[in-house]
Amino acid sequence: MRIMVTGGAGFIGSHIVEAYLAEGHEVCVLDNLATGRRANVHRDARLYEIDIHARETERLFEEFHPEVVNHHAAQASVKVSSGDPVHDLEVNGGGTARIAQLAARQGVRKVIYASSGGTVYGEPQSLPVTESHPIAPMSNYGLSKYTGELYLELTHRTAGLDYTTLRYGNAYGPRQDPHGEAGVVAIFTGLMLRGEQCTIDGDGEQKKDYLYVGDIARANVLALTAGSCEAYNVGTGEGTTVNTIFSTLNRATANAIEPRYGPPRPGDVRNFWLDSAKAGRELGWAPRVSFDEGITLTVAWFQANR
């Protein structure tokens, strides 16, 4: 298959590119390198350094003729979305509207879309969160990611475009940016490998669904041929506290660092974990990498790539 991966120079997108190449697909990457890195892109995938909103995006659709577009390009920071909701909406909502429109116009068979299980539902009314939970985002980012979902649904109704939406838990793993404000595993791993202290937001007992990036990549492989016009939670079904992440990383990096506790993050959802039974039934997906294994793989990568 010919597959265009938008955001393929980013953390999650780069793992999807590798998974697709490993399955024998032909892959190109569209990424403006806003947060992505050239070095993340596998040598067998051609990188086009283009902004989704640029005129060249349409030209790339015409020249590459993708059968599937995997759309991961986004403004992926909740904090940035709070400071600049218009930019966030332009990239996430407007960017997905553009991809949906071009895909329909250029005869793309399907769009696979990265949404956010941790933010579109808002404060969970019950746990684990299923896909039928009310959509009530508590951040501009959650709203803009959900807006992207709605554009794909609309383009299906009006132009017959097929899509699969994957709502991830909190991703972690190799190549996650340790300098951003998202991604507690990457931030703590980076600090601990330098022997530096980590600040835990609030009391550290907030529990979220942390998912190894390789499991996310596999869901994107399965979605190539299944999950027509549906949204799926992609998570472990379990919550892990920040205190547990801290102690697991302390062990994995052979440290005995004392945590420092800071103020809780404003607007943060305290507890969420996702029910991914629907992805199990319809995509044949279930997580394979345990939290301990994932942390071992992540620390090994950060050690080798310091």
Ligand SMILES: NC(=O)c1ccc[n+]([C@@H]2O[C@H](COP(=O)([O-])OP(=O)(O)OC[C@H]3O[C@@H](n4cnc5c(N)ncnc54)[C@H](O)[C@@H]3O)[C@@H](O)[C@H]2O)c1
């Ligand atoms: N990291 C998570 O835990 C998580 C959870 C749920 C959903 N997601 C979604 O998964 C996707 C990837 O997230 P990530 O964590 O790998 O973030 P990331 O920042 O590493 O990846 C995003 C990529 O999109 C590119 N990009 C941004 N704006 C662009 C534009 N206008 N044109 C072209 N490219 C652009 C960036 O350069 C980057 O390579 C995003 O859509 C994000 O919303 C991430």
